[in-house]
Amino acid sequence: MAMPTAIATKHLTVTLETQRVLQGVSLKIAEGQVTGLLGPSGAGKTTFLRTLVGLQRPTTGEVEVLGYQAGSKELRSKIGYVTQAPSVYPDLTVTENLNYFASIVGTNQAQVARVLDDVRLAKQVSQLVKSLSGGQRARVSLAVALLGQPELLILDEPTVGLDPVLRQELWDQFHDLAKSGVTLVVSSHVMDEAKRCDALVLVRDGKLLATGTPTALMAETGTLDMESAFLRLVEHHS
């Protein structure tokens, strides 16, 4: 694989209140692809994503993102981050939310209209966010992340609780973004979503299990689905 690297971590360890949430994770994530970060809940996925965005400082080890050290000021306009719980203002309308964040990232009305269209919320623009369904709220949060046309999009469980049609639409959209050169890191605890990713990072108990394409990982483990491949990998490691 000769793809340029968007993210590289070396011996990344994060200890939160004596608990080692990440234990020596070293990996590379390629540019312009959809990389799935898969593992059961409690595996350290969110903490890993937070270190990429710079919200969580590594206890030891290194994290390089788009050529900068994670948390660098330069990265603030290059990364879009969507947390698991939608981080938008429930007591504002969809448009008011988008307009506010647009003024912070320094973009215009046309871009607000575009992202709202992208996440299929054009009809809900004047509704208060708290009156929206969970899935719609998650899409408002995603729209905010898309505003600044980020080079790297980090999405923490973005498709949880969405209906299958919408989930399919979102994954199509992720791949469209990747085609236009955006790097996406998408976490999920649903192994089923693995096949929708270009590359995978499998984690468990804060440790890296394996990286590779879905087909390569299944071939290596001699399995036919990701669930079994994951189980096989866990056996190998213990």
Add this chain to the structure above:
Amino acid sequence: MSFKRTTSTAGRVLRQLRHDPRTMALILFMPTVLMILLKFVFENQTAAFTNIAPVLLGLFPFILMMVVTSIATLRERTAGTLERLMTMPMSKIDFIGGYAVAFAILAIAQGTLVGSVTLGFLGLTVAGGAFKLLIVAGSSGLLGMSLGLFFSAFAQSEFQAVQFMPAFAFPQLLTCGLLVPRDQMAKGLQWFSDIMPLTYIVDGMKQVTLYSTWTHDLIRDLTIVAVCTLGALVLGAATLRRSHK
């Protein structure tokens, strides 16, 4: 620091309140309603009302703004929106500045309303006149706002935040000279009240009640309150963290 990000944050905070008319009404009208109540309590005792009304006019904005601001910023911290903003090109000063501008506008509106009603309809007369009274009432709201911003950093839940108000404000209320003149209190308590900002709001109101000019003490009081307000804002900005260890 960016003027645009500060003003759009202030606009956003006010827009949130506009969608919550009940909170807006409480902020704007509660001190006025309390003053009307006070007037009825002291119905036949004009002298007593004249004594206590200006002091309470100084205290109400402080207490109210402190509670409202600390809850508002705490919500932002717990909802994850603050964290999101910290991953964006936004400085901490822009964030705190936005809140300060939004609540300063409310504090001034609140102070103007309660001041005008008390002087106009409730028949309070102060030697210093309406303008000075409004300045002290407004400063009190601003001080409450900045301390609320600062203290919200130490609260992990709304339960804690509302209790910080009595925990922090009541000791000041008891020692600020409202109940017992400060020079009659024990030395230790005098020292305590010397370093507490609310003391200077109450003293400022007393100056406005008694004297028609800008007394030396009034200017000193307002300066101390302004310094404390700015200091709390700077400390408030320092409590915002971009990343966790």
